[in-house]
Amino acid sequence: MKKLFTVVFVFAFLGIYAQDIAITEDDFLRGSVTPERSWWDLTFYHLDVTVDPENKAISGSNLIQFKALKNGSILQIDLQPPLKIEKIIAQNEELAYKKIGTNAYHVLFNEEIQRGQTQQIKVYYSGKPKEAVRAPWDGGFSWKKDQNGKPFIATSCQGLGASVWWPCKDHMYDEVDSMAISVSVPKNLMDVSNGKLRKVEENDTSKTYHWFVDNPINNYGVNVNIGDYAQWSETYKGEAGDLTLDYFVLKDNLNKAKEQFKQTPKMLEAFEYWFGPYPFYKDGFKLVEVPYLGMEHQSSVTYGNKFQNGYLGRDLSGTGWGLKFDFIIIHEAGHEWFANNITYKDAADMWIHEGFTAYSENLYLDYHFGTKAAEDYVIGTRANIRNDKPIIGRYNLNMEGSGDMYYKGANIIHTIRQMVNDDDKWREILRGLNKDFYHQTVTTQQIENYIIKKSGLDLKAFFDQYLRTIKIPVLEYQYDGKKLKYRFTNTDTDFSIPVKVYIDTNPIWIKPTSNWNVLKQKGKAFSIDRNFYLESKSITD
Numbered sequence: 032m033k034k035l036f037t038v039v040f041v042f043a044f045l046g047i048y049a050q051d052i053a054i055t056e057d058d059f060l061r062g063s064v065t066p067e068r069s070w071w072d073l074t075f076y077h078l079d080v081t082v083d084p085e086n087k088a089i090s091g092s093n094l095i096q097f098k099a100l101k102n103g104s105i106l107q108i109d110l111q112p113p114l115k116i117e118k119i120i121a122q123n124e125e126l127a128y129k130k131i132g133t134n135a136y137h138v139l140f141n142e143e144i145q146r147g148q149t150q151q152i153k154v155y156y157s158g159k160p161k162e163a164v165r166a167p168w169d170g171g172f173s174w175k176k177d178q179n180g181k182p183f184i185a186t187s188c189q190g191l192g193a194s195v196w197w198p199c200k201d202h203m204y205d206e207v208d209s210m211a212i213s214v215s216v217p218k219n220l221m222d223v224s225n226g227k228l229r230k231v232e233e234n235d236t237s238k239t240y241h242w243f244v245d246n247p248i249n250n251y252g253v254n255v256n257i258g259d260y261a262q263w264s265e266t267y268k269g270e271a272g273d274l275t276l277d278y279f280v281l282k283d284n285l286n287k288a289k290e291q292f293k294q295t296p297k298m299l300e301a302f303e304y305w306f307g308p309y310p311f312y313k314d315g316f317k318l319v320e321v322p323y324l325g326m327e328h329q330s331s332v333t334y335g336n337k338f339q340n341g342y343l344g345r346d347l348s349g350t351g352w353g354l355k356f357d358f359i360i361i362h363e364a365g366h367e368w369f370a371n372n373i374t375y376k377d378a379a380d381m382w383i384h385e386g387f388t389a390y391s392e393n394l395y396l397d398y399h400f401g402t403k404a405a406e407d408y409v410i411g412t413r414a415n416i417r418n419d420k421p422i423i424g425r426y427n428l429n430m431e432g433s434g435d436m437y438y439k440g441a442n443i444i445h446t447i448r449q450m451v452n453d454d455d456k457w458r459e460i461l462r463g464l465n466k467d468f469y470h471q472t473v474t475t476q477q478i479e480n481y482i483i484k485k486s487g488l489d490l491k492a493f494f495d496q497y498l499r500t501i502k503i504p505v506l507e508y509q510y511d512g513k514k515l516k517y518r519f520t521n522t523d524t525d526f527s528i529p530v531k532v533y534i535d536t537n538p539i540w541i542k543p544t545s546n547w548n549v550l551k552q553k554g555k556a557f558s559i560d561r562n563f564y565l566e567s568k569s570i571t572d
């Protein structure tokens with residue numbers, strides 16, 4: 032999701048206090064791989080939930096299946112109040128459990144589960160889940176009505192965590208291999224969740240929609256979207272064969288949606304070119320209208336951008352190119368590769384999701400409108416960079432870094448593309464990331480090492496400076512028409528990257544360090560290639 036404006040908003044309020052947020056036991060329980068999490072590996076969930084729009088309430092169960100990686104008898108699951116656990120069943124017996132902190136529970140097995148064993152527990156729960164006030168920024172249930180007064184309901188929970196509406200292992204490092212989602216809704220409504228619809232069951236007063244996700248899925252990707260939907264479908268002939276595209280919008284919006292959503296196959300064409308095959312062919316791709324801006328829910332990307340181009344009609348780059356595409360279709364679907372296929376293990380590394388996905392916006396433009404348009408766009412988005420705090424957040428606390436993970440992230444990646452200086456190779460790296468880390472949760476270190484290895488560039492100091500500090504290297508130079516003197520300042524001493532510069536219109540590669548270097552070259556004017564995200568300063572004697 033695109034969070035830039037929220038971050039600005041929140042920081043305007045918190046000001047300097049943001050630095051000093053107290054760490055609580057709840058942060059640690061939510062954000063770290065506790066001993067009660069580490070001994071078991073998720074294999075399958077079956078979430079079965081009834082949604083009651085009239086009372087803004089839910090009830091149901093989640094079956095949690097796992098494999099023991101070592102012996103263990105205490106297992107942590109998470110569920111946020113005011114939702115309550117009613118009981119936990121394993122092999123027809125009720126298990127004891129106790130609350131730990133505000134949002135976590137320890138489930139106590141009667142006997143030790145042996146390493147290698149597969150077990151399952153079923154957690155029954157109910158209550159009125161937290162209502163999202165500013166979805167998707169705060170998260171929870173959005174209980175809205177459509178223009179005809181019918182319920183229009185959706186969940187969102189990035190950051191906050193899926194345990195705001197269902198009991199789960201609420202940490203990103205571990206994903207199920209597959210998941211069933213059954214949602215019961217009043218008869219006049221429809222539920223759209225992730226994966227493919229297997230069947231619809233008719234009950235006395237409700238209908239149950241049975242969805243199945245045939246791929247690993249992260250917690251916050253799971254969603255329910257309930258409304259009086261109209262649907263249409265098409266088949267996309269992609270790199271891995273036929274991909275089913277299903278679209279769900281409120282009935283009144285069908286005509287404008289059919290026009291606007293023509294960008295979906297164009298999105299797939301651009302992203303399959305740059306990133307490789309869409310990562311969830313078996314689950315299809317869905318675009319689903321919701322009563323909030325949008326979110327990268329896996330294989331059911333949610334949409335609320337009002338059927339117009341830009342970010343709610345605005346161009347985030349200020350160049351005009353941002354109005355050539357529907358921000359939510361392109362950005363949220365870009366997350367299918369970076370967030371859903373390649374997923375961070377720890378929220379501190381969230382730039383893996385947002386940096387690459389913000390970068391994907393310019394690759395969409397590159398594919399359909401050319402390299403100059405793409406460059407204009409990504410360079411234009413630099414106006415959004417604040418350099419307020421590092422992009423990498425704090426580990427083990429579910430604590431993300433600066434909102435700069437979006438457009439500083441995109442410009443970091445764009446700068447690496449320039450240094451690679453070979454678009455075929457660059458494309459192989461982007462596709463290679465999606466192939467070699469297919470359906471995996473990763474750390475930033477893995478991504479950095481991969482790019483270093485495949486590019487052959489020594490980028491360690493580059494990543495450290497751009498991701499872990501707020502200092503932007505300054506290229507100091509002096510040019511007298513005969514020789515160029517240049518060096519980097521505002522860097523760590525071992526920082527050095529190749530930079531493309533021009534004497535008049537002649538491109539030259541230099542490799543500045545923190546020491547002055549000299550290059551003899553006759554000409555009139557010196558300039559630095561605008562694609563490098565650097566600062567520069569002309570020095571006079």
Ligand SMILES: [Zn+2]
Pocket residue numbers: 032033034362363366384385388
């Ligand atoms: Zn995003």
